[in-house]
Amino acid sequence: MTCRSCSRTKYPHTSDRILFLPLVQDSASGPIGHLSKRLHLNRIEAAVGEFVMVREQFPLLNLEAVAKRAGVSTATVSRVLNNLNVVKGSTRTRVLKAAEELRYHPNLHARSLARGKSRTLGILVSNMENPFFFDIYHALESAAHSCGYEVVVANTDYRSEQLVASVRLMIGWRVAGLAAVVSEMDSHLIQMLADSRIPIVFYDVGTPQKNITNVRVDYRKGMKKIVEYLHSLGHTRMAFLGHHSTLGPISEREKTFLETVKRISPHAEVRIASGSDGLEGGRLAARELLSSSFDPTAIICVNDFMAVGVLRQLRDQGVRVPEEISVTGFDNIKLSEFCSPALTTVHIPREKIGQKIFEILVPGESSDRLAGQEILIDPELVVRESTSVPRSEQAGGSISKRAVSPAVVR
């Protein structure tokens, strides 16, 4: 049996998304097919008697359809849609009209494939919930959009298997450039990215190579400022609260913290604590810290997001900040001035970082100048309400902490 007519009325419709096509027994096209074009089997849902049920994946709307409707060739349509103004005005309007009527949207996969390059940048972040990462993403995207670039973001949740998958995805998408603002990067992945020949920017990890640029914040300087400031206030029992991220900026902050304390106030007692990144993580870590034998006068948090959780826990236990314990953050996210008390922290210019990343990734004079380098960004101490002289300098020196489980707050 063969398909004698291609008129659409010949194909019984059941719904708009399912159509039934007649089976074609043709020596040329094999057992299953359609007169006009071969039909791939993966489009077939089931065979029903002498028909096959086909789920229309996408409307068959391509350049050809627009071209046919406008009475021109696909080349002309393509030229119109790409604004190559070599097309005559009348043809142009005819094509645009046809495209509009058909509700045509070019297939960007086909376009990327044909063009061999894309105007899409990728960014990998560890935890989009943390406003620090969002801000960098947002700044990158703003810069990108103003130049006709797109940005796709992948959130790794600090999970390294997720990171591997995301890196694969980005390479598979052949992004024009990739920013890795993650701390769980390992050498194997770095090698994979280096091999991909895609322009890469690492935030705080790895070493610069041919196609790899490093943007890093001078954490040593930032952490030094915090420690010096606390030291100048007279703090001598300090806890550093980090999170479970073995590589990258975190450990650097921790390391610098220890070094600096040892250097400028060698007799101070220190303690390292950690939790997971986030409000809850900060809270739990603080709870654990307070229930330990160590009795800090200051808690130095690895970032603002966790610090806000710490503040909450201290309040729950009736510990006054900064009177009884000083708390510092890092990053200067928006939230740090909206929490109570407002956080003393270190400002990291996310705007500038996002902007820089864009300049490095996108071909241009800036990228020629900066690519393969290491770019160091200076942080700045921001003193707000969460720090003061330690309690020993004030009154009694004894902390008034309540039991761990306070009034239940959902």
Next chain:
Amino acid sequence: MTCRSCSRTKYPHTSDRILFLPLVQDSASGPIGHLSKRLHLNRIEAAVGEFVMVREQFPLLNLEAVAKRAGVSTATVSRVLNNLNVVKGSTRTRVLKAAEELRYHPNLHARSLARGKSRTLGILVSNMENPFFFDIYHALESAAHSCGYEVVVANTDYRSEQLVASVRLMIGWRVAGLAAVVSEMDSHLIQMLADSRIPIVFYDVGTPQKNITNVRVDYRKGMKKIVEYLHSLGHTRMAFLGHHSTLGPISEREKTFLETVKRISPHAEVRIASGSDGLEGGRLAARELLSSSFDPTAIICVNDFMAVGVLRQLRDQGVRVPEEISVTGFDNIKLSEFCSPALTTVHIPREKIGQKIFEILVPGESSDRLAGQEILIDPELVVRESTSVPRSEQAGGSISKRAVSPAVVR
């Protein structure tokens, strides 16, 4: 002059990313070309004497290269990489080895094009900075990843031209399904999405159609609970603080607020105020509200994110919450229990919403059952610390607000 040899050594390298190819003057292939394959002009950077400078966009790593190295055809390589286990074990390992050695990553654009369908979902959000949107995105992504789907997100920043661009992008990418969690949707865009035949989920906007499903939270119920609760505490001067989003959920909350107040406490005074979404927006709106003649005993915020900004402003002006003014939020984002005082709010189950969106978008029994429907989700009142009986019921009744510009807080 023609290219006599194709051996790579014949092409003088300058760097790994730039190569020089000899010009080919061949009647068959025209003025510029290369013996083995035509060279598209958009790959050419400049002409240098009898050579053209070509920037290698991407390493020429395709199935063919892997196939050649493994001594098989591209079909076999493809089958191996797609885990179609019709391939003999020994061939399989040979192919995998070749792919590994070449650092091969399939081009996903080509794959999508050839397959005619993708396993990528899209999600549009108004403001990724607001944790409410992040949570929905995150829940959708978790569900998606567990089934081998990817999610791409577009942040519209409440800008309608950005939304149009994002919608175009998603359609161009032929996403397998699209979630629109935005409030700035207009009827023209809805039509565009309906025409695209892509499965769509709207959060709180529009009406269900063939391929369009609506997931909406019963705001009437949530807002009623808030108003009833405040009424039961005795509040009679209430301000609703919304944001500049004309369509969708926001106006519904506002409308319901007004209706409910009118119904259950007809003599209460109300006021509508608004700002932009976000911490800063909430703060500024609160400042403006407090400097007006209206003297509310309760501020009902359209969402938690703004409410946190409101809390901050009240604290700056020395207004105690809840003793002098009660504040409520909406959404129950994580932050609402970490701010001070913890917010009384309405819980919207973002987890569940993200999960539902996934079930609707991805073909399966759930989607068959739910697609084209309207799905209503129940919110729940969460009472925390930011609300109490109004001050008139307590002591004097006069508010102790400070001047607008308090101690400078950076």
Next chain:
DNA sequence: GTGAATTATGTAATCGCTTGCAGGCGGAGG
């Protein structure tokens, strides 16, 4: 009015991958 110069459009190869069909190879059965 005619050929040259210019401009507009068409033809078809190509991007990298998937997959229907064909063909080769090897062992079982006759």
Next chain:
DNA sequence: CCTCCGCCTGCAAGCGATTACATAATTCAC
């Protein structure tokens, strides 16, 4: 020894765009 039947593998036609080159349609100079 030959046929039949699976199991693997290869061939080549798409997918939907871009674009080099060819050709058709104009314009223009003389």
